[in-house]
Amino acid sequence: MSLRHDMAAASLTPLPHLTTARLRLRPAQPADADALFSAYTTDPEVARFMVWRPHRTIEETRAYLRACADQWAAGICFTYLLEEMDRAGPIGAIALRPEGTSADFGYVLARAAWGQGLMPEALRALGDWALAQEGIWRAVATCDVANRASARVMEKAGMRFEGVLRRHTIHPNIQPEPRDCRLYARVRGD
Numbered sequence: 001m002s003l004r005h006d007m008a009a010a011s012l013t014p015l016p017h018l019t020t021a022r023l024r025l026r027p028a029q030p031a032d033a034d035a036l037f038s039a040y041t042t043d044p045e046v047a048r049f050m051v052w053r054p055h056r057t058i059e060e061t062r063a064y065l066r067a068c069a070d071q072w073a074a075g076i077c078f079t080y081l082l083e084e085m086d087r088a089g090p091i092g093a094i095a096l097r098p099e100g101t102s103a104d105f106g107y108v109l110a111r112a113a114w115g116q117g118l119m120p121e122a123l124r125a126l127g128d129w130a131l132a133q134e135g136i137w138r139a140v141a142t143c144d145v146a147n148r149a150s151a152r153v154m155e156k157a158g159m160r161f162e163g164v165l166r167r168h169t170i171h172p173n174i175q176p177e178p179r180d181c182r183l184y185a186r187v188r189g190d
């Protein structure tokens with residue numbers, strides 16, 4: 001099983017840049033710490049359903065971005081920052097993690113950018129790309145059962161609801177115990 005994972009991760013070569021109608025996606029770098037700290041990493045509303053707590057210092061944001069860069073280099077997880085075409089500065093992030101023959105997605109957007117359909121646009125584009133790669137058959141993501149906005153993102157990006165994963169993920173801003181999560185996926189040919 002672990003060998004399969006290693007092989008799938010090694011064979012996936014992510015694009016360094018990707019564009020959609022309204023967005024530019026580029027790899028997250030430690031130099032983005034100031035911008036991300038101002039945009040959303042301190043915001044408790046943004047962090048509410050995430051696996052991390054709101055950052056209190058810019059060093060926490062820098063450490064997160066360093067981990068993103070390290071994981072990209074190691075082929076473990078590819079985290080892109082999102083920028084609007086007509087405005088400089090990152091407004092969010094979307095991560096693609098190869099898991100065997102699947103690509104697992106996670107995403108976050110600054111509150112100021114919510115409600116414009118930007119994340120469905122990013123998730124659809126990166127999902128399209130992933131499902132066109134050799135060895136990747138399934139694009140998958142999960143969200144807390146109470147996170148209706150994220151469930152809508154997955155639906156709008158063409159993913160289908162596959163069920164509830166009970167006690168799947170700890171979302172520490174809500175409670176310390178693992179919470180039930182909704183599972184969505186899109187497969188080749190959908």
Ligand SMILES: CC(C)(COP(=O)(O)OP(=O)(O)OC[C@H]1O[C@@H](n2cnc3c(N)ncnc32)[C@H](O)[C@@H]1OP(=O)(O)O)[C@@H](O)C(=O)NCCC(=O)NCCS
Pocket residue numbers: 045046047049050107108109110113114115116117118119120142143144147148149150152153156
């Ligand atoms: C989830 C999230 C990425 C949605 O991205 P988005 O680009 O705003 O998505 P959309 O514009 O397509 O809106 C999706 C849903 O969000 C909700 N929404 C829209 N505007 C909103 C606002 N201003 N405030 C709160 N929720 C809003 C609506 O339910 C909407 O569904 P609808 O299109 O059927 O009305 C964003 O809300 C976010 O970053 N939230 C915090 C982090 C998070 O929860 N990430 C996902 C973890 S699994």
